[in-house]
Amino acid sequence: MSAERRIVALGNDALVLRGLERLASERGAAVLAADAPREDADTWVVVVDLARADALELAAQRRDRWPGAFLAAFLGSPDRARWEAALGAGYDLVASRGSLARELGRALDTWTGPRIARRLRAVTVDDVAGRLGVVARLDDPGSGPIAVYHVGGTLYAAGDACPHAGATLSEGALDGAVVTCPLHGSQFDVRSGERLRGPADLPVPTYRVAVEGGVAFIEIDAP
Numbered sequence: 737m738s739a740e741r742r743i744v745a746l747g748n749d750a751l752v753l754r755g756l757e758r759l760a761s762e763r764g765a766a767v768l769a770a771d772a773p774r775e776d777a778d779t780w781v782v783v784v785d786l787a788r789a790d791a792l793e794l795a796a797q798r799r800d801r802w803p804g805a806f807l808a809a810f811l812g813s814p815d816r817a818r819w820e821a822a823l824g825a826g827y828d829l830v831a832s833r834g835s836l837a838r839e840l841g842r843a844l845d846t847w848t849g850p851r852i853a854r855r856l857r858a859v860t861v862d863d864v865a866g867r868l869g870v871v872a873r874l875d876d877p878g879s880g881p882i883a884v885y886h887v888g889g890t891l892y893a894a895g896d897a898c899p900h901a902g903a904t905l906s907e908g909a910l911d912g913a914v915v916t917c918p919l920h921g922s923q924f925d926v927r928s929g930e931r932l933r934g935p936a937d938l939p940v941p942t943y944r945v946a947v948e949g950g951v952a953f954i955e956i957d958a959p
Contacts, residue, residue, distance in 0.1 A: 741765045742778050744805075746794070747785035752810060755837025756783060763844070773801060781806045781840070786818050786830070795825035798850075806847055810836040816949075823953055826854045830948075855946070855953035858884045862950065864891070870906045879956055882943065885926045887913045893943040893954045894926045900936035 743760050745753055748769055760767045765780060773794060779802050784791050786809045798807050808829040809822045822830045828847070831839045856874055864871045864886045872884035873896060881896035883906035892913070896906050903919035910916075913927045922936035929942040944955040
């Protein structure tokens, strides 16, 4: 890593800063502790204390403030609701303060740059155990209706509006991974979105499903 790249820690938690200093030393970066958000072209990673009142707002502003940075957050004490809210807001990683540096290092090893604009909470893994077919329906203002399917032990998310006439696809029959539109009979593979039979001419969008801490999130890419 370039020595000019920075890990910006928004806060002064001593344990977190020590871990980040070790990580930065290994990666040829520098740690900057700050109380206020700063826009910086050299910012590689931004670490936020979820105790901050503006923590979720900072995630929503990430694309404008730090368009190329990895966004991580930490919790000082267990708070499942806050953890889920942070992932939903668009943080790339949420961890406890003690494990943050270790988990951040692992995540950076495979990170190729920002792709996720936000995450939508779908279901808990325990809720879908033993259930097949449609396990969740969401209506996202940005992406439209989305259905989550449990097929062959894996969760898949696909657009829930038929591109032909707008019918709700998940109300149709599901045979394996193939859903049939209940209105005009178009068929789609819910794993890939591929259109298998008309009258629809277009595929349906699909979305990655990430499972973290026993919760499945739908990942919505930045436009």
